[in-house]
Amino acid sequence: MKIGLIGLKKSGKTTIFNALTGMDITTDQYSASKDEPNIASVRVSDPRITALSEMYRPKKTTYATLECMDFGGFKDSQGGERKEIFSGTELGLIKTVDALGLVVRNFHDQYIDSVLGEPDPFSDIDTVLSELILADLIVAETRLERINHQIQRGTKTPALELERDALARIHAFLEQGDVAVPPELTADEDKAVRGFRFLTLKPIIVILNSDESTFGRSTELLGMIWKRFCGIEFAGQFEMELNRLERDEAKAFMDDMGIGTSARERLTMAAYELLGYISFFTVGADEVRAWTIRRGGTAVDAAGAIHSDLARGFIRAECFAYDDLMTHGSEKALRDKGLIRLEGKTYPVRDGDILSIRFNT
Ligand SMILES: Nc1nc2c(ncn2[C@@H]2O[C@H](COP(=O)(O)OP(=O)(O)O)[C@@H](O)[C@H]2O)c(=O)[nH]1
Ligand SMILES: [Mg+2]
Numbered sequence: 001m002k003i004g005l006i007g008l009k010k011s012g013k014t015t016i017f018n019a020l021t022g023m024d025i026t027t028d029q030y031s032a033s034k035d036e037p038n039i040a041s042v043r044v045s046d047p048r049i050t051a052l053s054e055m056y057r058p059k060k061t062t063y064a065t066l067e068c069m070d071f072g073g074f075k076d077s078q079g080g081e082r083k084e085i086f087s088g089t090e091l092g093l094i095k096t097v098d099a100l101g102l103v104v105r106n107f108h109d110q111y112i113d114s115v116l117g118e119p120d121p122f123s124d125i126d127t128v129l130s131e132l133i134l135a136d137l138i139v140a141e142t143r144l145e146r147i148n149h150q151i152q153r154g155t156k157t158p159a160l161e162l163e164r165d166a167l168a169r170i171h172a173f174l175e176q177g178d179v180a181v182p183p184e185l186t187a188d189e190d191k192a193v194r195g196f197r198f199l200t201l202k203p204i205i206v207i208l209n210s211d212e213s214t215f216g217r218s219t220e221l222l223g224m225i226w227k228r229f230c231g232i233e234f235a236g237q238f239e240m241e242l243n244r245l246e247r248d249e250a251k252a253f254m255d256d257m258g259i260g261t262s263a264r265e266r267l268t269m270a271a272y273e274l275l276g277y278i279s280f281f282t283v284g285a286d287e288v289r290a291w292t293i294r295r296g297g298t299a300v301d302a303a304g305a306i307h308s309d310l311a312r313g314f315i316r317a318e319c320f321a322y323d324d325l326m327t328h329g330s331e332k333a334l335r336d337k338g339l340i341r342l343e344g345k346t347y348p349v350r351d352g353d354i355l356s357i358r359f360n361t
Pocket of ligand 2: 013014015071072
């Protein structure tokens, strides 16, 4: 899973990237952003993996990871006139992410305020969304023109018509301008336009980047964001600095601030929820490992997430629940109580299932 941090300049994207990834990329008030994105992989912390690892004492413990990209961001819009949107390269890369983390400035900084104005989260959200809409409109219009041209010249095929109708629907959605209400596409239409990777059709998490001093007090603002998007609040600067502390010390600071879990955990939880991902586990003396699949995925999908051979040769999945394991203390106890099941191909995997795939190649 890939998450792209986008937003206006100086909204704190790089700061949040550092907070999430533990990297130490320079952030500052003055310098112009560079063009290439920062990329790092983020461990999906899951206390269940930690507990399983303590129980099985495997040679290797593997957490799920997600990839985080920090984009340079928009160029300055000076004098109210928009100069430039994303660079072409950047746009191409943003298209590859599964979800957008839209960072908005909700902190005061004397210098930044004087150059860019007081923080105005809603206006910033709209500015960024307008840019995304514009980029998508160009794609949709160019393709629509071409299709219409082809149809006029007599090459009318059902596939082309389907694509045209889907694009027309997307075009209407973009013109109406509220990305929080995506068009309802049929499965076939979705397939016909998937290749365009429209930015506005990607799930969006709005990340409110707040001052340390106001963190937790933006309930109303967050409530309004939630009416349209999935939203979370970070105290970016503060959470970046936590990375530089010892664990216990960081924990004490977080408690002080009323931050229960790290920025990394909050973002990954939000992303899993928004994208409809769940985790299942494999356990053993060699490795305890977390895997990610879409909610609703079957035992065969889970097998495929591990290795395509396991999906191809799938026979059955031996399955028990993480919670049951923790309640009863051992696999043996589960076996005695009949809590270990054998499931077939179509079994819908649940979050926290521990699976062992029996297969035949
Ligand atoms: N007070 C405060 N300053 C922040 C916060 N996040 C970022 N900044 C400052 O804002 C400036 C720009 O941050 P940066 O992460 O480089 O923004 P980017 O352009 O979006 O990548 C830096 O001087 C940061 O120290 C925050 O949560 N609180
Ligand atoms: Mg930056």
